[in-house]
Amino acid sequence: MTGAVLFDLDGVLLDSSAAMLATLAGVATAALGRRVTVDELPAGALTAPRVEVLAGLGVGEPxxxxxxxWxxxxxxxxxxxxxxxxxxGxxxxKEAGMATGLVxxxxxxxxxxLLEPAVLALLDVTVCREDAEPKPAPDGLLLALGKLGIDPAGAVFLGDTTGDIAAARTAGVTPLGAAWGYAAPAALSAAGATAVLDDAALIGPxxxxxxxCPAAALSATAHKQ
Incomplete structure (x- = not known):
């Protein structure tokens, strides 16, 4: 294989924002014994650790x-x-002979x-919560690349949170931002994303x-950072 394209799941491949917010509200409702609506969740609930969001709502031992x-x-x-x-994408x-991975x-x-069998079949490696220290630690990315036998310099990671970008940078993997995900494009840029892509249709080889590529040659279809 000629390199690896690694992905975060939620907000990058999977449109799950409504489901995640509903899940946070559902857990809070069960814990507090009163109806908690999505509208009561704090701003940034999708990008903050879930335990912090729930603790802020008054949930003990979240x-x-x-x-x-959950x-x-x-x-x-x-x-x-x-x-x-x-x-x-x-x-x-896969058709281009590149490896794919999910972290x-x-x-x-x-x-x-969460994912159809057709999607799972296209992923050469999957690293989940129980497999490595969670992002922003680089452990999951390094584990995925180790299983693929690919050097970090030959890989990119497409994520949608500042933690994703930090994990990639620490791992020595080129960090790319997904503007359609959870965090604002400006936040991804400030975190150090090499580029922030505008649309999931840009996913591909x-x-x-x-x-x-040097910065000057970055695709015109992305926001060069």
Whole structure:
């Protein structure tokens, strides 16, 4: 394989923002014994650690309660779907002979009901919450590349939070931002993303060009940072 394109899941390949907000509200409702709506969640609830969001709502021992209620709440929340162009882009990357990988904070047991079999079949490696120290630590990215046998300099990571960008930079992987995800493009730029892509339709073999191209040659279809 000629290189690797690694992805975060939520907000990058998977449009799950509504489901995640509903899940946070559902866990808070179960914990507090009163109805908590999505409108009551704080700004930035999607990019902050879930335990911090829940603790801010008054939930005691949020980590333990997430272990009990998170999966049922997520499984029954509003459906998730791939962003338009994501599946086609993954197929194109594979057809070009490049490796693909997923580095996500989701648990492995959730992947079969969050992603269709056709998507999972296009991923050469998946690193989940239980496999490595979560981002912004670089451990998950390095684990994925180690399994693929690819040097960090030959890989890019497409993420949608500042933690994703920090993890890639620490791992020595070229960090790319997804403007359609959870964090604002300006935040991804400030965190050090090499480029912030405008649309999931840009997912494809061309992403790996960012690992070797000088800044002046970055694609005009992305925001050069």
């Amino acid at each position: 980590d333990a309660l997430c272990g009990t209620w 999966d049922p709440a997520l499984a029954t929340a509003a459906g998730t779907t791939l962003f338009p162009g994501a599946l086609q 993954l197929k194109a990357i 996500t904070l989701q648990s492995r047991n959730r992947l079969p009901w 061309g992403l790996l060009d960012f690992a070797t």
